[in-house]
Amino acid sequence: MTKPKLDITLCAPRGFCAGVDRAIQIVELALEKYGAPVYVRHAIVHNKYVVDGLRQKGAVFVEELDEIPPGDAPVVFSAHGVPKAVPADAKARNMFFLDATCPLVSKVHIEANRHFNEGREIVLIGHAGHVEVIGTMGQLPAGAITLIETTEDAEAYTPRDPGKLAFVTQTTLSVDDTSAIVDVLRRRFPAIALPHKEDICYATTNRQEAVKKVAPQVDAIVVVGAPESSNSVRLVEVARRAGCERAVLVERADAIDWSQFEGIRTLGITAGASAPETLVDEVIEAFAQRFDISVSAHGAGRETIVFNLPRELRVA
Structure with missing residues (x-):
């Protein structure tokens, strides 16, 4: 036929993208330099083919640090970023760790910290439960960041002080969806502080x-x-x-x-x-x-x- x-x-x-490429390189180079095993907290990137390939080379994937036996094997944090408590825990356990957080995610973390230090309440536009969102919210004390997922959330949100407000976003969102949420926030809170440069990567x-x-x-x-x-x-x-x-x-x-x-x-x-x-x-x-x-x-x-x-x- x-x-x-x-x-x-x-x-x-x-x-x-460059962040994913860098994260995979970090695991591969760590295996090359230090030998197997290299532990990776969470999937280094969200792709089973990539994760399985690294596992075959000697990477061991875990969800939490307490799954890693004592020793001097390196630990790599995934490209999505981690809460501040994770590297602090790794230091307390005397672990040698390498941070594969995408620099563009790190930029959002830095921005959130800057707003917090300047006394602003922070809105994070993102998806609940996503590891990047967990990492970003974990940069600051509980309650410092409010997650907004939809325009309805933005309409219903009530800040403590509308004059001391800022927003950051997850880096992997729909540009159009995020724009619609930002429009609501800016209409309701004209003084809201914007990112220096758009957070969506x-x-x-x-x-x-x-x-x-x-x-x-x-x-x-x-x-x-x-x-x-x-x-x-x-x-x-x-x-x-x-x-x-x-x-x-x-x-x-x-x-x-x-x-x-x-x-x-x-x-x-x-x-x-x-x-x-x-x-x-x-x-x-x-x-x-x-x-x-x-x-x-x-x-x-x-x-x-x-x-x-x-x-x-x-x-x-």
Whole structure:
């Protein structure tokens, strides 16, 4: 049988961001320099393929420090950031730790501390339970930060002093959703202090913009990424709002539900910031088994931002 034709448009940029790339490098270089095991608190990034690959090299993933036996094995904190209590606990246990927190998440932590020290009440726009939100809220004493998830939350929020208020945001949110919440806060509290520079990271913004441009032109969109990955889930939502109802999140090629792609002639493919290009190639190959494909790229290409490694690993 002749395979049906399918035009695939690859969104650019897509996949790994500088923070994810740095976090993975930190684990790999720690394994190279110190040997296995290297303990990692929480999944280093939200991608099972990446985590499994590091586990095969000797990384041991734990959720809490008390799961780590006494010894001198390094401990790595994930890219999402941790509450202040975690490094304090590690020091109390005489652990050698490496912080793989994305510098853009660290920027939000610094900003929250600055606002707190200047006497402001802080609003954090984000998703309850996400590890980045837990890490950011854990930078300050309980009650110093109020989490707001929706415009309804923003309308209902009552600060102690509207004149001493600031907001920060999770770095992996929908740009449009966040903008709507910020609009409510600024309307209700004109004196609210804004971030010096937008907290939503460049990679999240760039990937969402690329999807917005491709979505109206294709019959379906595949977002390669994990369901735990906030920025990947947001890409699906952005694609649907931009006009592509058949936008689906796919973790690996073997998880594709082919019934969702019956009759399509055009397909967009992107990847969340924690999904490696290998998985994008795997998905393209899976479509090539069933369709006569042609592939083109759309967008600005690769990003050039690079973050420094921790001092302890720069000589490795």
